Amino acid sequence: MAALIFLGFASGLPFYLTSTTLQAWMTKANVDLTTIGVFSLVGLPYSLKFLWAPLLDRYVPPFLGRRRGWLIIAQLLLLVAIAAMSLHDPAVGLRALAFNALLIAFLSATQDVAGDAYRTDVLHHREMGAGAAIWVLGYRIALLLTGSLAFVLADRMPWPTVYLILSSLMLVGVIASVMAPEPSLEDAPPRTLAEAVVLPFNEFFTRSGLLRGLLVLLFIVLYKYSDSLVIVMGTPFLLQAGYTQTEIGVIRGGAGLIATIIGVLAGGALLAKIGINRSLWIVAVLQAVSNLGYYLLALTDQSRTWLLAVIVIENFITGLAAAALLAFLMLMCNKRVSATQFALLSSLVAVSRDLLTAPSGGLAAATGWPLFFLISIAAGLPALLMLPFIAPWGGDTPIGAAAHSGETASDAT
Known part of the structure; x- marks a missing residue:
């Protein structure tokens, strides 16, 4: 149960980094409003995550189990992808920036699928309310950091540095995934992708x-x-x-x-x-x-x-x-x-x-x-x-x- 607040935090951390926070960075870089508006499409993976969710039910990573294994894969890749945002300049490289942001959204949506499944599997039915509350609390704290603290930092340092600092916070999720217990599964997972x-x-x-x-x-x-x-x-x-x-x-x-x-x-x-x-x-x-x-x-x-x-x-x-x-x-x-x-x-x-x-x-x-x-x-x-x-x-x-x-x-x- 204690791990859920940290996993919820890791789930919420990337969300604003491809929307509100990124829009602020692009605005400061004098990107036109039409382009900023089009960039909202990078959030599409959040709406389509059910398309690849069966992969996370079917395949079991060779470490940490079916749920935590996928969690840590997504979290480590997110750490790298968010840090890679520090290499971009919205004023001169919008295509590369868009690809990086889309990758973050895809990995974040994948982390959400794995996290939702982990939370569902690990809780007794009488713990569902408390577990949901703890998870959402962690998620909201992450939104507060990326939606408020990021702007405060950006007044004191360049946006690429802000993204580099925020990427390190994904370690909270990585540590939680390693330390958390793996849910047991009485029946075997699906035998085929079909x-x-x-x-x-x-x-x-x-x-x-x-x-x-x-x-x-x-x-x-x-x-x-x-x-x-x-x-x-x-x-x-x-x-x-x-x-x-x-x-x-x-x-x-x-x-x-x-x-x-x-x-x-x-x-x-x-x-x-x-x-x-x-x-x-x-x-x-x-x-x-x-x-x-x-x-x-x-x-x-x-x-x-x-x-x-x-x-x-x-x-x-x-x-x-x-x-x-x-x-x-x-x-x-x-x-x-x-x-x-x-x-x-x-x-x-x-x-x-x-x-x-x-x-x-x-x-x-x-x-x-x-x-x-x-x-x-x-x-x-x-x-x-x-x-x-x-x-x-x-x-x-x-x-x-x-x-x-x-x-x-x-x-x-």
């Missing part, structure tokens, strides 16, 4: 049943939809309501970030106290109700106090939801093929975040902000109505959940 591709689907629908399995997939898409609508349109609303960019940035980046971290930890404690099923119910209700804060902001005059309260509550509940949904996804994955199953299930979360929210701007323009936020509250009802068929209030684990004993290789011997 089996590694087909088995995740067959096993999931055999375990859950076809209709319930499809319901679970729809539930994953819709569970955070209410929250996602507000996340996407929250900033445009606040700016149109007259709040300054400084007010929004300071409150979200300060109190909001702290509230998210506290929410994640509280989510882990909640899951440990009352179980995953009841936690999913409570968080589903809170996600919808929290949008009432934005509805009230839309009806009242500007108030920094109200703005602070609304953002803190929103981010706290976002943290709760992150812990609950992460634990649910892990419970729905079989250890034989957890890398592929988790990559596929987590990609459905992106459908809600990126695709279903696409019409939200047009909806807000057509309805006005107060009615939009009421609609966002109603958007939480479908997932809530599905819960009796997926995670009954009185149940210990969701229906169709895979077995998770939390046994490691050292326990087996």
